Amino acid sequence: MEEQRGHGPSHRWRYGPARWSGSGGDAEPRDSRLPWRSTALITVFVLVGTAFGAQGQPQRVPLDGYARVLLLVASVLLLWRRRRPVGVVFGTAAAVLLYTGAGYPYGPVLLTVVVGCFSAVVAGRRRAAWTALGLLCAGHALITLWLYRWLPPAGDAAAGPGQETVVITWVLAVAAVCELTRVRREQWARERADRAQAAQRRADAERLRIARELHDVLAHSISVINVQAGAGLALLDSDPEQARAALTTIKAASKEALGEVRQVLDTLRAPGAAPRAPAPGLDRLPELAEQAAAAGLAVEIEGEPPRLPPGADLAAFRIVQEALTNVVRHSGSRRARVRFEHGGGGLRLRIDDDGPPAGADAGGSGNGLAGMRERAAALGGAIEAGPRPDGGFRVLAVLPSHTGEDQ
Structure with missing residues (x-):
């Protein structure tokens, strides 16, 4: 057996x-x-x-x-x-x-x-x-x-001396060949171990990337669906038209979530193949603001979103998406501000809400913030997130405008 x-x-x-x-x-x-x-x-x-x-x-x-x-x-x-x-x-x-x-x-x-x-x-x-x-x-x-x-x-x-010299030379040659072989075998073993560790690190990095993508997609869409489902249930008898609008928003949000999840899964099923659809970026910010508005959150955009390399563009979009999702889920504020600032070869991306916190997990449960920090760190940037002195919450991301992928 x-x-x-x-x-x-x-x-x-x-x-x-x-x-x-x-x-x-x-x-x-x-x-x-x-x-x-x-x-x-x-x-x-x-x-x-x-x-x-x-x-x-x-x-x-x-x-x-x-x-x-x-x-x-x-x-x-x-x-x-x-x-x-x-x-x-x-x-x-x-x-x-x-x-x-x-x-x-x-x-x-x-x-x-x-x-x-x-x-x-x-x-x-x-x-x-x-x-x-x-x-x-x-x-x-x-x-x-x-x-x-x-x-x-x-x-x-x-x-004679010549015969013994031959014997000694023969012994030294055998010893040298054996030691050289041993060193080479140990070197090959180390190289194999290094390659295995590098492959494991790449697999871990890819697993974390996929986990971040799925979290960002599902957390945002399910938050919108949750809010709209609650509103629809509350208005089902008193205002059927508003309940219908909530159900329409739920349908659109679920359809978008299914599309993005399918894109991630297609990448997994076809290793090395290019994604069938382009990754989301800051050009979809108006669409993101509409989804937040459907969940009852008004989003003000200050500044012009810059043109970024694909990886940085996706990271910036996901950071804004996760920050707005946290406002919907964990803040009593119904208004959020997204501000873009340029300078010093980088982008300062700031998302604010006026609070107050809506529960013990104000600002997020931890997975979303960890994902934002990982995205920024992968590009050489940084994330600061925490309560504001006036009772709101702020997420500040500093991302480089130029990364290794555009060289």
């Missing part, structure tokens, strides 16, 4: 290589499959390559059954290099050291130590890898400089 749900090994590593835990000890790695194919190729290469190389080393001990067993042991141990990297790197080093001490021909058997060391380093067991390499280097020096007198082949001479 676990694998059917996509949590089994076959699903886990479908799109990438296995990863070792990198924690202490020979912890069981996440991919428990044995690397049969690569180990088989290495084994064949070691056996064939050593047999071929032995032909050019007549002074060494000829290959026999014991030599082939050591070659097989060093190669087959690599099957467990993912599960037990520490044991494998020490095991291959010991097998190679026994092979060398027995006087057999040099050959690609050293490849097994390279692969074992690489696996240990990648698994996070660097100390074990370097210890195994150091022991192998020290054991080889001990054999070639001192123990050669009692070890085969007979009549062998001490190794």
Whole structure:
């Protein structure tokens, strides 16, 4: 059942290589499959390559059954290099050291130590890898400089400085390659994590943007509908014509809200596609004032709305819309003033009402004001909102006239 749900090994590593835990000890790695194919190729290469190389080393001990067993042991141990990297790197080093001490021909058997060391380093067991390499280097020096007198082949001479220099250079090259690979893998892991975090941040920003849009659209329209529904109910018997007008306003407001919500949802359904309808802007301010008037709020507009880039234009419109919605819902005032001021490369947008507050949530419940602040901050602007000394409420927005989107 676990694998059917996509949590089994076959699903886990479908799109990438296995990863070792990198924690202490020979912890069981996440991919428990044995690397049969690569180990088989290495084994064949070691056996064939050593047999071929032995032909050019007549002074060494000829290959026999014991030599082939050591070659097989060093190669087959690599099957467990993912599960037990520490044991494998020490095991291959010991097998190679026994092979060398027995006087057999040099050959690609050293490849097994390279692969074992690489696996240990990648698994996070660097100390074990370097210890195994150091022991192998020290054991080889001990054999070639001192123990050669009692070890085969007979009549062998001490190794010269050149031979030991080659061994030391080989060990340093293996260490450098393993460390370089480890650094690159860590760098790739960091880059993947950074890309994932950037994608998450973009998703969060888009989610907040959609939440702001839906809140602004629905809060304004539902406020108008609520006010008009209350008026219609109150006038249904005494003044049917006024009740009819209220119902007409409710129909228009709900139709507009459905249209804007549909536009937001269309954007979600078609990622990357351009919206089918232009985003609202300050050119729809008269329409917004008419909707507020239908809800019983008279709106005075002072100053000329400027021409702004699309993002700033939408933000300014939504700020005015949310501020007027808060006046309708939370203020006893039936009059609001919207004032535009230009200067200093920016726009000062001020919305005032005369109060008094109509409840405990005067000025807004918090979501609308937070959305306004987020819109202004995204453009490099700021919002100030709070009670006025004379009992009213003021929203002051400072927005830059030029943003990055118009460059």
